[in-house]
Amino acid sequence: xxxxxxxxxxxxxxxxxxxxxxxxxxxxxxxxxxxxxxxxxxxxxxxxxxxxxxxxxxxxxxxxxxxxxxxxxxxxxxxxxxxxxxxxxxxxxxxxxxxxxxxxxxxxxxxxxxxxxxxxxxxxxxxxxxxxxxxxxxxxxxxxxxxxxxxxxxxxxxxxxxxxxxxxxxxxxxxxxxxxxxxxxxxxxxxxxxxxxxxxxxxxxxxxxxxxxxxxxxxxxxxxxxxxxxxxxxxxxxxxxxxxxxxxxxxxxxxxxxxxxxxxxxxxxxxxxxxxxxxxxxxxxxxxxxxxxxxxxxxxxxxxxxxxxxxxxxxxxxxxxxxxxxxxxxxxxxxxxxxxxxxxxxxxxxxxxxxxxxxxxxxxxxxxxxxxxxxxxxxxxxxxxxxxxxxxxxxxxxxxxxxxxxxxxxxxxxxxxxxxxxxxxxxxxxxxxxxxxxxxxxxxxxxxxxxxxxxxxxxxxxxxxxxxxxxxxxxxxxxxxxxxxxxxxxxxxxxxxxxxxxxxxxxxxxxxxxxxxxxxxxxxxxxxxxxxxxxxxxxxxxxxxxxxxxxxxxxxxxxxxxxxxxxxxxxxxxxxxxxxxxxxxxxxxxxxxxxxxxxxxxxxxxxxxxxxxx
Numbered sequence: 001x002x003x004x005x006x007x008x009x010x011x012x013x014x015x016x017x018x019x020x021x022x023x024x025x026x027x028x029x030x031x032x033x034x035x036x037x038x039x040x041x042x043x044x045x046x047x048x049x050x051x052x053x054x055x056x057x058x059x060x061x062x063x064x065x066x067x068x069x070x071x072x073x074x075x076x077x078x079x080x081x082x083x084x085x086x087x088x089x090x091x092x093x094x095x096x097x098x099x100x101x102x103x104x105x106x107x108x109x110x111x112x113x114x115x116x117x118x119x120x121x122x123x124x125x126x127x128x129x130x131x132x133x134x135x136x137x138x139x140x141x142x143x144x145x146x147x148x149x150x151x152x153x154x155x156x157x158x159x160x161x162x163x164x165x166x167x168x169x170x171x172x173x174x175x176x177x178x179x180x181x182x183x184x185x186x187x188x189x190x191x192x193x194x195x196x197x198x199x200x201x202x203x204x205x206x207x208x209x210x211x212x213x214x215x216x217x218x219x220x221x222x223x224x225x226x227x228x229x230x231x232x233x234x235x236x237x238x239x240x241x242x243x244x245x246x247x248x249x250x251x252x253x254x255x256x257x258x259x260x261x262x263x264x265x266x267x268x269x270x271x272x273x274x275x276x277x278x279x280x281x282x283x284x285x286x287x288x289x290x291x292x293x294x295x296x297x298x299x300x301x302x303x304x305x306x307x308x309x310x311x312x313x314x315x316x317x318x319x320x321x322x323x324x325x326x327x328x329x330x331x332x333x334x335x336x337x338x339x340x341x342x343x344x345x346x347x348x349x350x351x352x353x354x355x356x357x358x359x360x361x362x363x364x365x366x367x368x369x370x371x372x373x374x375x376x377x378x379x380x381x382x383x384x385x386x387x388x389x390x391x392x393x394x395x396x397x398x399x400x401x402x403x404x405x406x407x408x409x410x411x412x413x414x415x416x417x418x419x420x421x422x423x424x425x426x427x428x429x430x431x432x433x434x435x436x437x438x439x440x441x442x443x444x445x446x447x448x449x450x451x452x453x454x455x456x457x458x459x460x461x462x463x464x465x466x467x468x469x470x471x472x473x474x475x476x477x478x479x480x481x482x483x484x485x486x487x488x489x490x491x492x493x494x495x496x497x498x499x500x501x502x503x504x505x506x507x508x509x510x511x512x513x514x515x516x517x518x519x520x521x522x523x524x525x526x527x528x529x530x531x532x533x534x535x536x537x538x539x540x541x542x543x544x545x546x547x548x549x550x551x552x553x554x555x556x557x558x559x560x561x562x563x564x565x566x567x568x569x570x571x572x573x574x575x576x577x578x579x580x581x582x583x584x585x586x587x588x589x590x591x592x593x594x595x596x597x598x599x600x601x602x603x604x605x606x607x608x609x610x611x612x613x614x
Contacts (some may be wrong), residue, residue, distance in 0.1 A: 133281075
């Protein structure tokens with residue numbers, strides 16, 4: 001009959017239901033505290049069979065320990081609440097929680113992988129005396145405030161703030177990569193400026209190099225296809241520069257600079273017995289823009305001798321000697337007899353810690369290498385030679401008061417070392433708790449190296465307005481291609497960074513900058529296109545460009561009247577460097593003054609002169 005169900009069909013249905021129930025009871029999804037992984041485990045229940053379900057659960061288990069599976073609320077890091085969508089990783093984001101110190105090869109400084117270089121200044125010092133004191137250790141810094149934060153509360157007066165992570169003008173020390181390194185020191189090169197942002201194309205042929213060497217060590221002789229200017233940041237060095245017909249050696253101390261022309265052989269000795277040597281160098285390649293190579297006449301672990309590139313016949317003809325002798329003396333290959341013993345003694349002094357381009361030297365070698373070296377006088381050398389050293393602190397400072405001072409060496413006839421390069425050297429010292437007033441350079445583009453201390457940078461730029469807030473650095477760079485579009489709205493942006501020793505930042509021409517010193521702050525600047533450059537201040541008693549604007553023009557330009565602007569400018573009695581703490585307010589509050597001005601029909605207070613620095 002049609003209405004009856006056969007016993008066989010009923011039995012089959014019971015078996016199917018029992019197998020489904022057993023499968024679900026056998027593979028319940030595991031509970032986890034990570035909501036992101038929990039949702040993934042729940043989705044695995046939709047898989048048609050056990051094998052696919054187990055594979056899915058295995059993938060989901062890995063998400064439980066993935067730091068990207070975190071809900072970021074800005075101020076705190078919380079897990080993703082159930083039901084909310086996660087934010088995908090954006091270009092330019094850094095995984096702070098995933099930063100791991102890189103492994104060292106045999107306790108030496110070795111070249112880091114590119115991804116490791118981008119994540120962290122992750123080198124570890126092999127010896128305690130080489131480590132920074134704990135109070136100087138760089139710390140992880142989270143951005144202050146939110147991107148796109150609006151200030152002043154009125155239309156047309158908002159200022160967008162970009163913190164260190166999204167600041168293209170700021171290069172933290174982790175953006176250096178190690179080219180050579182061992183127990184005795186290291187040589188690091190900063191990433192190319194034009195790779196960070198398209199607006200730095202004028203700096204594509206300028207590279208920043210840092211040299212660090214332990215006491216009584218020598219950076220082996222080499223030459224490069226680049227013009228170089230080095231500045232002693234710390235310690236005492238003896239630098240020798242030689243070409244085919246001449247050799248000069250100079251004893252350099254902190255604040256001394258020296259030009260090493262392209263193709264000149266040079267070597268640097270740290271002659272101090274206890275103090276480490278730090279050198280900042282700017283290199284300007286002459287062959288390929290942005291790329292330079294070092295050429296060593298002697299082989300080391302890090303670099304082969306360029307003599308090995310020549311053929312046997314060429315070497316025999318060049319040195320007028322047997323190839324075996326050339327090989328024993330210069331190349332150290334298959335040495336024999338007395339030469340082998342001498343080579344073994346030399347190699348014994350070169351232990352595994354002494355292999356590389358920075359080697360340990362004895363006190364006897366130090367005495368011999370410094371025997372004919374000349375010292376730098378306070379007034380520098382009177383000879384007009386591009387290889388003569390420069391004393392950055394020569395004479396009186398260009399700017400000075402109780403809060404700081406500035407020395408500057410300009411490209412003129414007195415300094416032929418800088419004239420043909422159109423560069424200037426600047427040394428700035430800011431006392432703790434002081435502020436270098438907002439200012440800008442009229443023409444020069446300055447690369448600044450933080451030599452000592454900590455501080456805060458504020459740089460103001462004008463960019464095309466973005467409708468979507470919170471874009472990351474890579475998207476910001478892509479936007480630069482459209483910066484020259486006419487008719488687009490422009491907005492003021494404040495770029496901030498917390499400065500520490502070893503960091504680098506750029507001051508583009510005409511971009512206002514203010515620097516606040518958290519501790520005594522020493523800065524070293526390399527100015528490009530420096531001829532006829534002028535430093536222009538926006539506040540202070542002297543050299544204040546706003547004070548030079550006529551009263552009638554001030555009245556038309558600013559919200560306040562011309563008299564109010566002039567009165568406000570005269571409040572600051574210091575120049576160039578001031579206390580970072582604002583002066584005490586007068587008994588009458590600003591709110592009352594605003595109300596009085598409105599009642600009198602005035603235009604209101606002056607809020608637009610330096611609002612981006614507040």
